[in-house]
Amino acid sequence: MPKIYAISLNPAIDYVLKFKELKLDKTNRPYQTDMYAAGKGIHISLLLNELEFENESIVFLNGHFADFFIQDLKANHVKYQKFSTNGEIRINLKLIDQFQTECSVPGPEISASEFEKLLAYLKEVIQPGDYVVASGSLPSNCPTDVYQKIGIAVKQNEGHFVVDAYGESLLQALQTKPFLIKPNLDELEQTFKVKITTEKQLFEYAQKLIDLGAQNVLLSRGEKGGVLINQHSIVTCGIYQWGKKLENAAGAGDSMLAGFIVKYINTSDFNEALKFSVVCGSATAYSSRIASRELIDELNQKNHLMETKKLV
Amino acid sequence: MPKIYAISLNPAIDYVLKFKELKLDKTNRPYQTDMYAAGKGIHISLLLNELEFENESIVFLNGHFADFFIQDLKANHVKYQKFSTNGEIRINLKLIDQFQTECSVPGPEISASEFEKLLAYLKEVIQPGDYVVASGSLPSNCPTDVYQKIGIAVKQNEGHFVVDAYGESLLQALQTKPFLIKPNLDELEQTFKVKITTEKQLFEYAQKLIDLGAQNVLLSRGEKGGVLINQHSIVTCGIYQWGKKLENAAGAGDSMLAGFIVKYINTSDFNEALKFSVVCGSATAYSSRIASRELIDELNQKNHLMETKKLV
Numbered sequence: 001m002p003k004i005y006a007i008s009l010n011p012a013i014d015y016v017l018k019f020k021e022l023k024l025d026k027t028n029r030p031y032q033t034d035m036y037a038a039g040k041g042i043h044i045s046l047l048l049n050e051l052e053f054e055n056e057s058i059v060f061l062n063g064h065f066a067d068f069f070i071q072d073l074k075a076n077h078v079k080y081q082k083f084s085t086n087g088e089i090r091i092n093l094k095l096i097d098q099f100q101t102e103c104s105v106p107g108p109e110i111s112a113s114e115f116e117k118l119l120a121y122l123k124e125v126i127q128p129g130d131y132v133v134a135s136g137s138l139p140s141n142c143p144t145d146v147y148q149k150i151g152i153a154v155k156q157n158e159g160h161f162v163v164d165a166y167g168e169s170l171l172q173a174l175q176t177k178p179f180l181i182k183p184n185l186d187e188l189e190q191t192f193k194v195k196i197t198t199e200k201q202l203f204e205y206a207q208k209l210i211d212l213g214a215q216n217v218l219l220s221r222g223e224k225g226g227v228l229i230n231q232h233s234i235v236t237c238g239i240y241q242w243g244k245k246l247e248n249a250a251g252a253g254d255s256m257l258a259g260f261i262v263k264y265i266n267t268s269d270f271n272e273a274l275k276f277s278v279v280c281g282s283a284t285a286y287s288s289r290i291a292s293r294e295l296i297d298e299l300n301q302k303n304h305l306m307e308t309k310k311l312v
Numbered sequence: 313m314p315k316i317y318a319i320s321l322n323p324a325i326d327y328v329l330k331f332k333e334l335k336l337d338k339t340n341r342p343y344q345t346d347m348y349a350a351g352k353g354i355h356i357s358l359l360l361n362e363l364e365f366e367n368e369s370i371v372f373l374n375g376h377f378a379d380f381f382i383q384d385l386k387a388n389h390v391k392y393q394k395f396s397t398n399g400e401i402r403i404n405l406k407l408i409d410q411f412q413t414e415c416s417v418p419g420p421e422i423s424a425s426e427f428e429k430l431l432a433y434l435k436e437v438i439q440p441g442d443y444v445v446a447s448g449s450l451p452s453n454c455p456t457d458v459y460q461k462i463g464i465a466v467k468q469n470e471g472h473f474v475v476d477a478y479g480e481s482l483l484q485a486l487q488t489k490p491f492l493i494k495p496n497l498d499e500l501e502q503t504f505k506v507k508i509t510t511e512k513q514l515f516e517y518a519q520k521l522i523d524l525g526a527q528n529v530l531l532s533r534g535e536k537g538g539v540l541i542n543q544h545s546i547v548t549c550g551i552y553q554w555g556k557k558l559e560n561a562a563g564a565g566d567s568m569l570a571g572f573i574v575k576y577i578n579t580s581d582f583n584e585a586l587k588f589s590v591v592c593g594s595a596t597a598y599s600s601r602i603a604s605r606e607l608i609d610e611l612n613q614k615n616h617l618m619e620t621k622k623l624v
Contacts, residue, residue, distance in 0.1 A: 015327075015403065017405070017415055017417070019415075022336065022413075022415075023413070024334065024336070024411050024413045025411035025412065025413055026413065027414040027415075027416055028413065028414065028415045028416070029415075029416055029417075029418075030415060030417060033417055064376065064377065064379045064380035064383070065376065065377070065380070067376045067379075068376040068377070071376070091327065091403075093329070093405065095415070099336050099337035100337065101334075101335070101336050101337055101338065101340070102338070102339040102340065103329055103331075103334075103339075103340045103341075103342060103407070104340070104341055105341075105342060105345055106341075
């Protein structure tokens with residue numbers, strides 16, 4: 001059975017404060033606070049743990065707050081491999097009242113020599129057929145070709161490369177012909193510096209990513225579900241009357257990716273993988289953090305309520 | 313020469329994020345972040361260090377973030393004695409754009425046995441004539457008589473007790489006849505549950521604190537300077553054309569207290585102590601954090617521009 005690696009070059013601690021009403025220019029007293037290890041790669045590991053699928057989070061972090069982060073990974077049974085940064089791990093804010101106000105802080109730099117250690121590690125551990133997911137924002141001063149370099153290392157070991165990024169770092173990574181990428185509408189617009197207004201345009205720009213090298217494009221469309229595009233077909237998969245309320249969309253895209261890969265490994269069926277990716281993404285969107293196995297199993301029962309159609 | 317102890321039952325890490333404009337319900341990206349050990353007791357130690365006056369900060373803290381706090385104390389050459397809490401030290405937020413939005417989080421509990429260790433420590437180290445300053449908010453579930461108990465321990469060793477608090481914890485502490493307290497208008501109002509509208513009322517309520525046990529009341533009045541009230545007199549001390557801009561008022565009251573005590577120790581003159589307290593408080597208000605020795609010395613040259621008048 002292959003193994004899944006999730007790389008977080010720029011993880012974060014999320015500091016969540018809940019208020020009755022957050023008022024600017026005042027001293028506010030939250031009624032609840034929480035703090036935990038976060039970032040796209042961590043979300044992927046948490047979901048894979050729910051699915052009991054063997055995985056490892058590769059994290060770059062340092063400093064006093066790194067101990068807290070690592071202890072949170074351990075508490076959540078996330079297996080990890082640690083590399084160092086040139087400064088403290090960042091602490092991002094989620095200030096929640098009737099709105100959600102976020103503060104996203106730049107991460108510390110990674111030295112070229114530490115990044116080389118990552119590439120050497122990948123070349124050492126990746127077995128043919130393993131999956132490596134590189135996702136999330138890049139650390140400050142990080143060259144845009146780092147995802148490309150990771151992709152080359154993964155390919156050399158005959159692994160599958162998955163990248164969740166946008167803009168220049170995605171375009172450069174496409175040259176390695178990654179197995180899967182997962183943009184949303186915003187990320188397509190930012191990558192191609194266009195405004196997309198119709199579904200036709202959306203699919204056209206997704207297909208451009210295929211032309212540029214992606215083997216499969218998993219388009220995430222929030223409550224509209226997902227679309228899988230490759231050289232042969234466009235398959236849409238929507239949610240129909242699941243009777244659940246959106247709780248917190250953070251991590252939904254990461255859960256889609258994780259669910260897609262697991263189901264594809266188990267079935268080699270792209271349509272089943274797409275359906276299960278929508279189940280996992282939705283389950284997380286219906287949860288305050290990452291979806292539980294119970295909710296995933298419950299929604300998975302409902303897959304007869306899903307629609308898939310082949311467009312091309 | 314006596315020594316000054318500053319007790320922080322509920323210290324905090326301040327996490328400062330600066331924005332061009334903080335927008336609710338959006339993802340905001342700060343252009344600058346900073347994080348440091350904070351709290352009234354720490355401010356007092358920092359100012360005493362600037363004045364090169366021997367002092368010790370007594371801090372209650374625990375957890376992963378405590379290491380960061382302690383390292384920041386060390387970097388600022390703050391001598392400290394550490395006691396434990398039942399949870400992580402809190403992280404407060406200061407979100408600065410054209411406004412200053414603060415988020416103040418409750419601190420962890422202190423066990424009764426750990427508080428007893430503090431009292432035992434005070435009885436062991438306090439020498440006759442030493443000063444002990446207890447200031448700041450109380451940890452969650454902390455009984456309101458903790459400052460009173462600290463005052464009793466200080467008195468038993470013939471030390472001078474200084475308390476910067478308000479409400480029930482102040483009223484109970486007054487029974488130990490503290491050497492000095494430092495309320496502002498808000499704190500007087502909250503302690504006596506009244507609305508104070510005139511200067512006459514302000515002085516009347518300050519005198520009530522004398523009647524209840526305080527030996528000296530240092531009233532801080534922001535840019536209006538300070539007032540010293542005791543059984544014999546009311547002396548006001550204002551700022552006249554110092555030509556400086558308010559930068560960050562946080563820590564100004566703590567600087568007043570620290571400056572007052574140092575000058576009183578050196579001169580035994582209440583009026584000199586009051587003048588210097590206004591110099592130190594103003595210097596901090598004109599600084600982004602705690603005043604430097606240079607600015608204190610510069611403003612201290614200007615004391616001929618200050619007015620003092622004896623009212624009673």
